[in-house]
Amino acid sequence: MTYSYRRCLGRLLRQLCVGVVAVPMLCPQGQADEPPADRESILRRIEALEQRLRRLEAVEQRVEELESTTVLSEPETRVKQVEVWVDEAGVEHATQEPGTRRVVTYQRERVYRRQTINDKIEAALDDAAARTVQVGVDAAIVLQNVQQTNGSDARADGNTYQLASADLLFTAGLAKYTVFYADVVGLSGTPPDGEVEGLSLLNGYAARLREQNRLELREAWLMTELWSQRLTLVAGRLDLTNYFDGNAAANDETTQFISDALVNNPTLGLSENGAGLAAIFDPRNGFRLKAGYQQSSSTATNLSDSLFYLTEASYEWTPFDLGEGNYRIWYRTDNSSGKDQNAFGISMDQKLSSGLTLFARYGSAESESRRDHFYSGGLQFRADYAYNPEDAWGLGYSYYSLGPGDRERLAEAYYNLRISGKLQFSLILTHVSEDPAGSSKISYVVPGLRLQAGF
Amino acid sequence: MTVTGFANFVGTSVLVLWGTVTAASDGALSGQVRVSDPASVVLIVNRDSNDIAFMDIETHKLLGSVFLGKNVNPHMASMSPDGRWVVTGGSSSNKAYIIDVPTLTLVKSIPVDFAPEHLAFSPDGRYYYQGNPAGDSVSVIDMVSMTEIKRIRGFAEPLNITFTPDGTKAYIANYGAHWVGVVDVTRHELLKKIYVGFAPGIASLDPERYLGDIKGISNASISNDGRYLYAADGDLGVVGVIDTREDRLVKKIRVGEDPWRVYMSHDGKYGVVVNNGDETISIIDLGRNEVVATLEAGPEMIGVNFAAGKAFVISSTSGFLYVYDMSRLEPAGRIKIGSNVQIETATTDTADEKIYLASSTDHSVYIIDGRTEAVERVANVGLYPWGTHILDSKDNYCH
Secondary structure (H helix, E strand, C coil), rough: CCCCHHHHHHHHHHHHHHHHHHHHHHCCCCCCCCCCHHHHHHHHHHHHHHHHHHHHHHHHHHHHHHHHCCCCCCEEEEEEEEEEEEEECCCCCCCCCCEEEEEEEEEEECCCCCHHHHHHHHHHHHHHHHCCCCEEEEEEEEEEECEEEECCCCCCCCCEEEEEEEEEEEEEEEEECCEEEEEEEECCCCCCHHCCCCCCCCCHHHCCCCCCCCECCCCCCCCEEEEECEEEEEEECCCCCHHHCCCCCCCCCCCCCCCHHCCCCCCHHCCCCCEEEEEEECCCCCCCEEEEECCCCCCCCCCCEEEEEEEEEEEEECCCCCCCCCEEEEEEEEECCCEEEEEEEEEEEEEEEEEEEEEEEEEECCCCCCCEEEEEEEEEEEHHCCCCCCCCEEEEEEEEEECCEEEEEEEEEEEEEEEECEEEEEEEEEEEEEEECCCCCEEEEEEEEEEEECC | CCCCHHHHHHHHHHHHHHHHHHHHEEEEEEECCHHHHHHHEEEECCCCEEEEEEEEEECCCCCEEECCCCCCCEEEEEECCCCEEEEECCCCCCEEEECCCCCEEEEEEEECCCCCCEHHHHHHHEEEEEEEECCCCEEECCCCEEEEEECCCCCCEEEEEECCCCCCEEEEEEECCCCEEEEEEECCEEEEECCCCCCCCHHHHHHHHHHCCCCCCCEEECCCCEEEEEEEEECCCCCEEEEEECCEEEEEEEECCCEEEECCCCCCCCCEECCCCCCCCEEEEEECEEEEEEEECCEEEEEEEECCCCCEEEECCCCCEEEEEECCEEEEEEEEEECCCEEEEEECCCCEEEEEEEECCCEEEEECEEEEEEEEEEECCCCCEEEEEEECCCCCCCC
């Protein structure tokens, strides 16, 4: 809105005001020589003018509101991609004609789009955010107490353990469909696994990490998507369990089960994160194929050492009106023992209703003597079965037997209370029974608390 | 000139000017017939060229466009049930516009409240309800007098409007609240507010989420028989089922995070909810009122169209349509529309065969064959096409 327009509007308003006030003064009611018809005519005119005055006041009000929120600028000029038909002489034709070909060109267009200051600020902030590295924090405190329930005296009996974990996450978009990601983790404290010495970890936060009380690079990789985002390639320092052996109900130690046996299949065999590559082919029709390799030893001296190859096929299925289910089968080979050993496994999760999910895993791995075997299963409850709509709880059981005869049975229950979008609190109760070959059986009950923050 | 004379002059001038405008409009109405069959065109709402374009549904040629004025920024357009008029709200001009379809002329602009966006016709075509989300009101436009006969207030960012099939009631979805307003269409009065849910008690510990940018109800989608409404609430992550006979909430269905709205399959069996928070879709069995599948989808989903037994989910910023087999309730691939494009909303033809998708950043409409999934581009339809509309389509919706 220009100043001159406002000045004209103001002048017009003033003149109309004068007119409205002046007319009754010039033509007072009750003037004897005034014909009644003229008086009515004047009154009608006054009424009409008053109506227009009210409309003009409304217009002025609207102008003020617009001026207070609108960016005063020239119409925007944008570059537009245009397809035109051009003949050999470079002459543009409105439609396709003999001798013309379609070419793409660019031209400026003047756009009459009114933007508010909020639009401008939002666009500037979005632009700034897109250029920066995104930083996230994922922090957790886990408190666990160990009570021995069976077996000869163990040093863990009655002890309490606390592990604090903080992940710093960095993400940066490098190009279209290409992202860099790094996860630096610091662990402080002691999980119970140093004294319980089971076949799997009672605190999954420490899984596939080597050092404690110091910063460690958990992951650092570059991801790109090809073929209309059907093929995803990830390369760098990886945790291949993020891509293989997934499970909707038992695959996240931060919000679901905390024991590693109910987070991943131990027969997968990955002990440490390391250099590797993952390729995921996802045509978005329910099938997924994955392949990858990863080194799983920090002492390896070359890429051929302690190398794991994994492949997985999965299918998303909605059987019998039950809800969706995910069914995965994987196969791996590794040379960490000095010779090639294989393993295979399955992982499934199937919704039984909108709030109830059944999950199960099975795995078999070649070992020095007989094969190792693992299976687990359980239920996850959400929505209607939880106290708050976004809470979840679960019951799980796992059984792990090694070729030499060691056995582990583990049962766990958790309730995850979502306090806010950034903070969650969990109560966890684990019972684990270790049955080492050649030794007596030892059992523990491990109650625990978990406070998880992510922002 | 005396003061009285000046006042007379102003009044007369305004009247003469008004008469000229009216006469011009009448003259336009007597113009050449350019659209003889309203069912033969696709409307294209061009936000930044401030016009409504008309594309022939068979030849895919533009028949013409109606310029609404500078700084109008039309948001959504709809044809009257008889196909005679097209109406649209100018979100920057705060006006409603009425276009004569046969002659493609603008016949009336009507001042309404702030930022008019979504709209709906009563089934008999008598009234056109224009939602004004920034004014928290709904303007009732009488299509006989072509005037705003009432402005219903008391809403909280009213987005979409749904009439019952008998036209007695209209349901107003409030994105700035968690309730659906029930309007008596005979008196144009807000009768009732039906809440689809409330934040859980623990929400008091998360003020950023519940007191910040509220994401309430964008639309109340009606079942084919008109008996039930399905209103998704973004903050609460639920779909409320409202019985239209008794106007009460009969069920809450938990879906994914930040659901936008429910889109009804044409056979009336399923409702598809797009959950932008966790980038999934929830498929609700409308017979059982239960979620029967939750499937992976894409970012920033703003529409679902149904054709050839499939659901096509529009993921705005990714440039993909995610396809789902509605008989098996399973994913059935993706269709890439383009790179560096932002796709908007779409309509489906009445044969349920082809989808007409607006693509704003490349100023195009893409025509997708539902059966073969072949894509045809119609370029240069106008600046920043924001949505499309076909008379009697079952997929006429907006953002």
